[in-house]
Amino acid sequence: MRPLATQAPAVEPTGHDHEDLVVQTGRRTGATMAVAIHSTRLGPALGGVRLWRYLRDEDGVADALRLARGMTFKAAAAGLDLGGGKGVICAPSTKPATGDERRAIFLDFGDLVDSLGGRYITAEDVGTCPEDMVVIAERTSHVTGMPEGLGGAGDPSPFTALGVQAAMRATVKWKFGSPDLSGRSVVIAGLGHVGANLARRLADAGAEIAVTDIDPRKREFADSLGAAWLEPGDALEAECDIVSPCAVGGAISSSNIDRLRCRAICGAANNQLADDSLAETLASRGILCAPDFIANAGGLINVYREVNSFSSARAAELALGIETTMGEVLARADAAATTPLHAARELARERLDPQG
Numbered sequence: 001m002r003p004l005a006t007q008a009p010a011v012e013p014t015g016h017d018h019e020d021l022v023v024q025t026g027r028r029t030g031a032t033m034a035v036a037i038h039s040t041r042l043g044p045a046l047g048g049v050r051l052w053r054y055l056r057d058e059d060g061v062a063d064a065l066r067l068a069r070g071m072t073f074k075a076a077a078a079g080l081d082l083g084g085g086k087g088v089i090c091a092p093s094t095k096p097a098t099g100d101e102r103r104a105i106f107l108d109f110g111d112l113v114d115s116l117g118g119r120y121i122t123a124e125d126v127g128t129c130p131e132d133m134v135v136i137a138e139r140t141s142h143v144t145g146m147p148e149g150l151g152g153a154g155d156p157s158p159f160t161a162l163g164v165q166a167a168m169r170a171t172v173k174w175k176f177g178s179p180d181l182s183g184r185s186v187v188i189a190g191l192g193h194v195g196a197n198l199a200r201r202l203a204d205a206g207a208e209i210a211v212t213d214i215d216p217r218k219r220e221f222a223d224s225l226g227a228a229w230l231e232p233g234d235a236l237e238a239e240c241d242i243v244s245p246c247a248v249g250g251a252i253s254s255s256n257i258d259r260l261r262c263r264a265i266c267g268a269a270n271n272q273l274a275d276d277s278l279a280e281t282l283a284s285r286g287i288l289c290a291p292d293f294i295a296n297a298g299g300l301i302n303v304y305r306e307v308n309s310f311s312s313a314r315a316a317e318l319a320l321g322i323e324t325t326m327g328e329v330l331a332r333a334d335a336a337a338t339t340p341l342h343a344a345r346e347l348a349r350e351r352l353d354p355q356g
Contacts, residue, residue, distance in 0.1 A: 018068060019045075022116065023061055026108030029101070031092045032057040033109050035120050036068035038084040041352055044118060045085025046144065046304065047071040048125025049109060049136075052248070053091045064088040066249070070270050071300070074293035076348035077325065078318070080304050085120040087113070091127070106132050110139025118142050123156070123303045126192070126248065130154055144306040153306045153315070156299035157193035163298025163319040164194070164268045165201045168242060170326035171266045171290045176241075179323070182206030185240040187230065187262070190247030191218040194268040194299070198246060199225055210238060214247075242266055245292075250274040252289075257281055266290035279339040291344035294326050 020037040037045045047068060054060040064086045072084025089109055091097065097105055106128075113122050113136065123145035124130060130147040137143045146152025168186070169179035176184075184207050188195050191213040202209050203225045210228035211218070212235035222229045236243055236251060239261040245251035249271030252260070257278055265272065265287060272292045273279060282289045298319035305315045325347075333343035 018065060020116075020119070021061070021065065022112065024108075024112050026105065027111070028104040028108050029092060031105055031108065032060065032090040033088065033112055034061045034064045035087045035112060035116060035122075036061075036064040036085060037116070037120050038065075038068040038086075039072040039352070040083040040119055042076060043081040043083055044121050044142075044307075045071070045083035046075065046121040046123065046300065046307070047084060047086040048123040048145070048303075049087030049089060049128055049132075050125040051089045051091055051097070051105070051127030051132075053094060057090045060088045060090040063249075066271055070293050072352070073345055073348040074297050074300055076351045077294055077344060078297040078301060078322075079351070080300065081308075082300075082304060087120070087122050087125075089127075102132070103135055106135040107139055110136040110143070113142050114140035116142070121307065144303045146306070153302050153312070155193060156302040158197050159302035159315055159319050160194045160268055160296055160299035161197035161201055162316060163301070163322040164198055164244070164246075164266065164295050165205070166298075166320050166323035167290050167295035167326045168202075168244075168266045170323045170330065171242065171264050171288060173327070174330045175264050175288050183208060184242065185210070186242045186244055187211070187235050187238050187240045188244045188246055189213075189232070189235045189251060189267070190245065190269065191215075191221060192247065194296075195244075195246035196221060198244065198268060199227060203227065210235070210240070237261060245269040245272045252278055252282075254278065257285075260285070260287060262287060264288040264290065266295055267292065268296045270296065273341075276341065279341040283339050288330070289340060290326060291329060291341050293348075294322065294329055294344050297322060 018038045023034045067086035075082040121142045133145050148154035173179040186207050186209050188211045211222045212230040212232050219229050237259045242264045243262040245267035253274035301318045302315045329344045333340045
């Protein structure tokens with residue numbers, strides 16, 4: 001596999017307890033693409049497809065494996081009849097794919113999805129959008145997150161942001177005694193679709209927000225909200241009530257964990273901890289880390305409504321219910337003297353294997 005230029009770090013290998021892993025080279029584009037299916041115990045494996053520039057193609061495959069496993073826990077903990085899967089496309093160029101090149105990439109990926117016979121349903125993720133799902137739909141019916149004009153659920157990011165805000169309310173209630181976000185200082189790292197939606201919601205809720213992004217042009221957005229702007233290298237280590245990672249995974253690592261000055265972590269990114277063992281380190285420092293697959297389930301809930309045919313109002317209701325779920329997870333962790341991450345996984349495992 002060829003090396004690719006990237007802004008993302010190399011991804012650490014993960015334990016492989018998955019049902020299936022398919023890696024192909026796109027017939028039209030030569031791009032390396034992978035689908036990892038972790039579990040179909042509760043239903044078809046639903047998870048978005050990520051278009052990203054990796055240092056090596058092997059890193060993209062490892063990312064798919066890690067993310068698919070997280071999707072299993074996310075769907076189970078959210079009470080959805082879905083399994084966990086993830087797609088990854090290793091961007092063949094350092095320049096963003098556009099036009100015919102981009103179309104060919106997603107036609108290739110559509111062929112890969114269709115070859116799996118419905119065991120995996122794809123959707124939007126980092127680097128992709130509802131319009132890309134339309135192209136995939138030319139090659140397979142196993143796709144969700146289509147534009148609303150075509151009868152789909154559209155952009156899931158507002159629902160993800162709604163759920164993360166709900167998770168924050170549970171987090172601050174547990175940490176500070178009240179779910180009120182007004183006056184709470186929050187640093188949002190990453191102003192993509194979800195991070196920007198979350199920033200707007202928190203500003204409306206009266207939170208004191210600071211933001212950052214690798215794209216300096218996002219500073220105009222920060223100014224429009226009256227939010228402070230932080231340089232990307234400084235944001236996670238800023239003193240605040242809550243750090244909210246909303247970009248790619250691995251934001252909290254052994255290289256920065258000792259310099260964190262937040263009181264809690266609650267964000268939209270998947271796999272925010274570079275290593276699960278860091279959950280223990282955070283707990284020992286008194287930093288409350290809200291499990292990401294509980295907090296960010298709103299987007300999955302929204303695309304699931306295309307599969308299960310319920311309304312956007314019902315999707316919003318379920319996303320708001322993340323506040324209750326997160327509260328239960330934090331209470332379980334406290335009662336068992338364990339980390340919230342462990343408690344959240346136990347909650348998911350109870351649904352995956354009700355017989356124990």
